[in-house]
Amino acid sequence: MDLESKFSDISKTLKGSAVRELLKYAEQPDVISFGGGMPNPKSFPIENIKEILNNIMDNYGTKALQYGTTEGVTELREQIAKRMKDKFSISTNPSNIIVLNGSQSGLYMVSKVFLNRGDYVISEAPTYVGAISAFNAQMPSWLTVELKEDGMDLNELDAKIKKAINEKKVPKFIYVIPTFQNPAGLTWSVDKRKHLLEIASKYDLIIFEDDPYSEIRFTGDPVMPIKYYDKEDRVIYMGTFSKVLSPGIRLGWVVSNEAITRKIALLKQGVDLCTNVFSQYIALEYLRSGMIDKQIPKIVELYRKKRDLMLKSLEESMPEGVTWTRPNGGMFLWVTVDWGLDTEKLLKKALENKVAYVVGTAFYPDGRGRNSMRLNFTYSRDEDIVEGIGRLGKAIKEEIKNKN
Numbered sequence: 001m002d003l004e005s006k007f008s009d010i011s012k013t014l015k016g017s018a019v020r021e022l023l024k025y026a027e028q029p030d031v032i033s034f035g036g037g038m039p040n041p042k043s044f045p046i047e048n049i050k051e052i053l054n055n056i057m058d059n060y061g062t063k064a065l066q067y068g069t070t071e072g073v074t075e076l077r078e079q080i081a082k083r084m085k086d087k088f089s090i091s092t093n094p095s096n097i098i099v100l101n102g103s104q105s106g107l108y109m110v111s112k113v114f115l116n117r118g119d120y121v122i123s124e125a126p127t128y129v130g131a132i133s134a135f136n137a138q139m140p141s142w143l144t145v146e147l148k149e150d151g152m153d154l155n156e157l158d159a160k161i162k163k164a165i166n167e168k169k170v171p172k173f174i175y176v177i178p179t180f181q182n183p184a185g186l187t188w189s190v191d192k193r194k195h196l197l198e199i200a201s202k203y204d205l206i207i208f209e210d211d212p213y214s215e216i217r218f219t220g221d222p223v224m225p226i227k228y229y230d231k232e233d234r235v236i237y238m239g240t241f242s243k244v245l246s247p248g249i250r251l252g253w254v255v256s257n258e259a260i261t262r263k264i265a266l267l268k269q270g271v272d273l274c275t276n277v278f279s280q281y282i283a284l285e286y287l288r289s290g291m292i293d294k295q296i297p298k299i300v301e302l303y304r305k306k307r308d309l310m311l312k313s314l315e316e317s318m319p320e321g322v323t324w325t326r327p328n329g330g331m332f333l334w335v336t337v338d339w340g341l342d343t344e345k346l347l348k349k350a351l352e353n354k355v356a357y358v359v360g361t362a363f364y365p366d367g368r369g370r371n372s373m374r375l376n377f378t379y380s381r382d383e384d385i386v387e388g389i390g391r392l393g394k395a396i397k398e399e400i401k402n403k404n
């Protein structure tokens with residue numbers, strides 16, 4: 001059969017990469033991988049979940065095992081609305097919240113609701129690799145804007161939007177991860193959050209705010225989400241239970257307005273009818289019982305120590321010309337190698353030294369990022385962080401020597 005001629009345009013664009021092939025080696029047991037984006041297994045509230053599971057079977061068994069409404073379990077949406085209010089002073093009606101099978105699915109659905117082929121999506125550079133693949137399913141054009149220490153370069157953003165509009169392009173939304181960004185670990189200042197809203201207002205654009213990490217803060221004062229400053233209802237906010245409960249339960253949520261929620265729900269009916277109801281009851285009890293507020297400080301403490309250890313190890317092991325971000329929260333830091341080294345080539349050397357990372361190019365839709373890499377500091381054991389960063393330092397030094 002001539003399968004190739006039957007594939008859709010989009011599936012023809014779906015290809016693996018040489019780097020993904022290389023990352024297979026990262027799964028070998030003697031390789032220390034800072035590549036994955038996984039929470040630490042110690043962050044999972046296993047005892048709490050055992051208790052919750054019994055409670056669900058006793059009290060909601062028949063509902064939890066049944067199909068549910070597409071928008072999500074009503075009591076969970078109410079609890080999410082309450083948490084948005086308590087934590088971020090964001091007032092939202094539960095009817096403006098839709099619960100999804102992970103926020104990854106939100107990236108896909110929101111982009112499907114807004115993007116036509118060729119429409120412009122605007123993002124930070126670098127940006128979340130999963131957003132690049134979700135949005136690419138709509139075959140958009142990308143407009144990327146340099147991420148600085150305190151957020152996007154907003155002069156560059158303004159100029160690029162102006163140019164795109166002059167060229168009769170259609171920018172639809174600006175996708176940002178303003179707090180403890182994945183991959184860079186950076187956080188936008190309040191000024192830039194407000195200024196972004198002004199720019200979005202000037203050009204009548206939507207802001208799509210992805211916020212998986214803001215509750216995982218180690219140091220510094222909390223910063224409110226952009227949604228908090230939004231007076232014109234132009235921010236779509238997305239949260240997830242993956243980093244504060246478990247990614248395996250696959251639950252995220254989108255807060256928008258009724259019109260957008262309805263479009264997502266109509267789309268979702270064709271995708272999966274409803275979000276995993278059983279998981280929704282777990283999350284509901286986790287919120288309602290207050291277990292979440294006892295668990296988050298434990299997660300923060302665990303990750304703060306790991307971040308400190310990784311920063312210290314980098315300090316000790318990296319040669320001059322290698323720099324990195326110092327995140328106040330989240331799960332990742334971003335390393336830049338100023339030696340003209342290509343981190344895709346370096347990955348081979350790193351794997352020979354039994355250590356892995358994600359290459360910077362994965363986080364740019366346009367192939368940039370060759371001198372950078374993302375390191376995850378939450379998953380590895382402490383001794384592996386020290387050993388793994390030592391191995392990475394050695395690999396970089398060897399590559400620099402080979403280059404000269």
Ligand SMILES: Cc1ncc(COP(=O)(O)O)c(C=O)c1O
Nearest residue numbers: 037102103104128182240242252
């Ligand atoms: C910025 C960002 N958005 C979305 C996701 C997807 O998370 P999930 O689908 O587990 O909610 C992740 C996961 O790492 C992420 O870092």
